[in-house]
Amino acid sequence: MIELKEITKEYSKGIAALNGVSLQIKQGEFVFVVGDSGSGKSTLIRLIMKELEPTSGTIIVNGQNLERMKHRKIAMYRRNIGVVFQDFRLLKDRNIYENIAFAQRVTEKPTRVIKQKVPAALSLVGLAQKYKSFPKELSGGEQQRVAIARAIVNEPAILLADEPTGNLDPKNSWEIMKLLEEANERGTTVLVVTHNQEIVNEMQKRVITMNKGVIVSDEKKGGYKHEN
Numbered sequence: 092m093i094e095l096k097e098i099t100k101e102y103s104k105g106i107a108a109l110n111g112v113s114l115q116i117k118q119g120e121f122v123f124v125v126g127d128s129g130s131g132k133s134t135l136i137r138l139i140m141k142e143l144e145p146t147s148g149t150i151i152v153n154g155q156n157l158e159r160m161k162h163r164k165i166a167m168y169r170r171n172i173g174v175v176f177q178d179f180r181l182l183k184d185r186n187i188y189e190n191i192a193f194a195q196r197v198t199e200k201p202t203r204v205i206k207q208k209v210p211a212a213l214s215l216v217g218l219a220q221k222y223k224s225f226p227k228e229l230s231g232g233e234q235q236r237v238a239i240a241r242a243i244v245n246e247p248a249i250l251l252a253d254e255p256t257g258n259l260d261p262k263n264s265w266e267i268m269k270l271l272e273e274a275n276e277r278g279t280t281v282l283v284v285t286h287n288q289e290i291v292n293e294m295q296k297r298v299i300t301m302n303k304g305v306i307v308s309d310e311k312k313g314g315y316k317h318e319n
């Protein structure tokens with residue numbers, strides 16, 4: 092479970108990117124986070140990844156208070172969180188297999204396990220045949236599918252996606268969302284920041300709407316809300 096209690100984050104003194112945000116996300120939930128530019132969505136994701144520290148408040152993820160987490164435990168903590176970004180963030184000079192194997196090697200998985208897990212992850216995203224290609228040889232949608240394969244290869248408890256369809260056309264956007272939904276059906280908690288109204292409205296998942304650093308609505312089966 093992800094729990095935020097009264098989280099405030101100020102990048103500069105007196106200006107709160109998040110202002111007293113509290114929320115709970117249960118294991119296995121699928122949640123959209125929507126809201127205008129600058130409302131604090133990416134800040135929320137970076138706090139959960141422990142890339143940022145809150146100015147005040149408490150974050151508890153799977154029973155661990157992030158504030159109390161020892162520095163040497165942070166890498167281990169992040170291994171249990173898959174992340175996907177708008178701009179894919181693949182290693183340009185490595186082929187697809189290596190891009191995913193890399194995520195495994197940092198966890199010191201034995202080569203024999205990597206050899207089995209990488210093709211399995213690529214199959215899940217429909218790219219088993221492309222393992223030798225380099226990122227620039229793939230379409231944007233394919234590159235994002237590789238990023239998802241990389242994010243799910245360690246079977247993380249949590250998958251965070253920050254605008255995963257921001258650079259994609261509608262067809263590829265839907266394919267990416269289906270993959271996130273499938274990961275969720277395998278038990279992963281999925282949190283997706285998006286501006287894609289059509290997808291949010293269609294999928295009828297939990298929708299948290301943010302505006303100016305606060306949560307303005309949180310609906311169990313919601314649609315995309317405009318807050319202006």
Ligand SMILES: Nc1ncnc2c1ncn2[C@@H]1O[C@H](COP(=O)(O)OP(=O)(O)OP(=O)(O)O)[C@@H](O)[C@H]1O
Pocket residue numbers: 102103107108126127128129130131132133134135
């Ligand atoms: N590193 C930073 N230093 C200073 N201010 C920042 C930093 N990152 C974000 N902010 C500010 O914090 C606020 C929230 O930003 P955040 O990126 O979380 O919003 P967002 O909802 O993800 O926006 P978008 O939809 O445009 O990605 C904004 O006012 C932004 O300018």
